[in-house]
Amino acid sequence: xxxxxxxxxxxxxxxxxxxxxxxxxxxxxxxxxxxxxxxxxxxxxxxxxxxxxxxxxxxxxxxxxxxxxxxxxxxxxxxxxxxxxxxxxxxxxxxxxxxxxxxxxxxxxxxxxxxxxxxxx
Amino acid sequence: xxxxxxxxxxxxxxxxxxxxxxxxxxxxxxxxxxxxxxxxxxxxxxxxxxxxxxxxxxxxxxxxxxxxxxxxxxxxxxxxxxxxxxxxxxxxxxxxxxxxxxxxxxxxxxxxxxxxxxxxxxxxxxxxxxxxxxxxxxxxxxxxxxxxxxxxxxxxxxxxxxxxxxxxxxxxxxxxxxxxxxxxxxxxxxxxxxxxxxxxxxxxxxxxxxxxxxxxxxxxxxxxxxxxxxxxxxxxxxxxxxxxxxxxxxxxxxxxxxxxxxxxxxxxxxxxxxxxxxxxxx
Numbered sequence: 001x002x003x004x005x006x007x008x009x010x011x012x013x014x015x016x017x018x019x020x021x022x023x024x025x026x027x028x029x030x031x032x033x034x035x036x037x038x039x040x041x042x043x044x045x046x047x048x049x050x051x052x053x054x055x056x057x058x059x060x061x062x063x064x065x066x067x068x069x070x071x072x073x074x075x076x077x078x079x080x081x082x083x084x085x086x087x088x089x090x091x092x093x094x095x096x097x098x099x100x101x102x103x104x105x106x107x108x109x110x111x112x113x114x115x116x117x118x119x120x121x
Numbered sequence: 122x123x124x125x126x127x128x129x130x131x132x133x134x135x136x137x138x139x140x141x142x143x144x145x146x147x148x149x150x151x152x153x154x155x156x157x158x159x160x161x162x163x164x165x166x167x168x169x170x171x172x173x174x175x176x177x178x179x180x181x182x183x184x185x186x187x188x189x190x191x192x193x194x195x196x197x198x199x200x201x202x203x204x205x206x207x208x209x210x211x212x213x214x215x216x217x218x219x220x221x222x223x224x225x226x227x228x229x230x231x232x233x234x235x236x237x238x239x240x241x242x243x244x245x246x247x248x249x250x251x252x253x254x255x256x257x258x259x260x261x262x263x264x265x266x267x268x269x270x271x272x273x274x275x276x277x278x279x280x281x282x283x284x285x286x287x288x289x290x291x292x293x294x295x296x297x298x299x300x301x302x303x304x305x306x307x308x309x310x311x312x313x314x315x316x317x318x319x320x321x322x323x324x325x326x327x328x329x330x331x332x333x334x335x336x337x338x339x340x341x342x343x344x345x346x347x348x349x350x351x352x353x354x355x356x357x358x359x360x361x362x363x364x365x366x367x368x369x370x371x372x373x374x375x376x377x378x379x380x381x382x383x384x385x386x387x388x389x390x391x392x393x394x395x396x397x398x399x400x401x402x403x
Contacts, residue, residue, distance in 0.1 A: 002314070002315050002316065026316070029317075029377060030320070030321060033373070033374070033377040033379055034161065034379050035161065035162075035165075036161065036162055036163070036164075036165035036166055038162070038377050038379065039162045039163065039166070039244065039380070040166055040169075041317060041377075042317065042377075042378070043170075043176065043177075043243045043244050045317045046243040046244075047176075047243050050243075070178070071177070071178065071243070074176075074178045075176045075177075078169065078174055078175070078176050079169075079176065081174065097311065097314045098328075100305075100307040100310050100311070100331065
């Protein structure tokens with residue numbers, strides 16, 4: 001199951017479009033696997049995994065207090081310090097490939113998480 | 122016993138003092154890996170891994186005293202000195218590589234590794250945890266001593282490192298047996314379809330060559346489950362280690378998890394010995 005994180009932020013009275021945090025990092029990852037972007041790419045992916053894991057561990061309840069949710073909502077504003085975000089909202093795109101036998105189709109599902117207010121430290 | 126020693130290899134069969142040579146190789150391999158991991162993988166983004174702009178927030182984790190020592194850099198006052206701790210870590214590694222170091226240097230490397238990576242819960246992988254355990258065992262080794270007691274201790278340290286690596290493979294293989302995709306031969310197919318752990322040219326390729334992924338899945342499973350037993354048999358050792366290096370290079374090149382690939386290849390040096398013909402047999 002492939003997990004992709006998307007986020008949108010509330011700033012200056014408006015919600016942004018859904019953003020992909022790894023676009024530039026993914027390009028660097030495919031150019032040079034031995035460098036630092038590889039690790040950053042996997043760090044973000046690990047965060048997404050924790051978010052997914054928490055969603056199913058907590059059955060979608062109490063997700064606001066779960067580890068993965070706290071981590072990612074803290075994480076995203078730190079990646080974009082130039083944007084003063086008031087709130088962050090996350091979603092996980094879950095893509096399942098065609099079954100190994102070739103029966104069935106690719107699956108697609110989105111998990112939405114409630115917005116979280118960003119605390120400016 | 123002589124006929125058993127002709128078939129089986131273990132560090133207690135080494136002549137006094139020769140175990141130091143192999144411990145030294147293992148230690149240097151791990152230190153080189155740690156240098157690469159810090160300088161290449163972590164340092165370019167140090168401010169977003171540690172410090173005030175860290176992507177990984179500090180956490181109030183409750184636990185025993187040992188737990189709190191391991192996660193010392195969860196305390197912001199210490200985490201904010203990360204540059205200082207990284208400098209000590211790198212300095213100790215360089216000293217350990219060039220001069221061999223002493224028990225204090227080895228202890229500093231162990232502690233700084235524990236603290237720096239203990240903070241990075243999204244960064245560390247199983248290989249980092251293995252390195253921490255090997256570093257702990259290596260504190261008790263002293264390759265420069267010619268003392269008989271130290272030589273015995275060195276052999277036990279080498280044996281402990283080897284057993285630890287065997288545990289990693291065996292339990293990893295056992296855990297995989299609980300996974301339906303591994304048992305049915307489908308695991309590598311699904312893994313290689315994940316962009317973060319694959320390569321663009323491979324993703325299209327494997328859809329047409331699924332049989333290759335089945336072979337890879339079962340090969341990985343058989344390798345991991347048999348490693349702990351076959352590695353002690355002299356005639357299998359070289360082939361197992363070479364196969365393992367190929368396996369881990371695949372993980373690095375194709376899957377992009379270079380830190381794990383390199384740490385496991387470094388750990389393999391724990392199994393080098395006279396029957397690999399690296400040195401004249403003593």
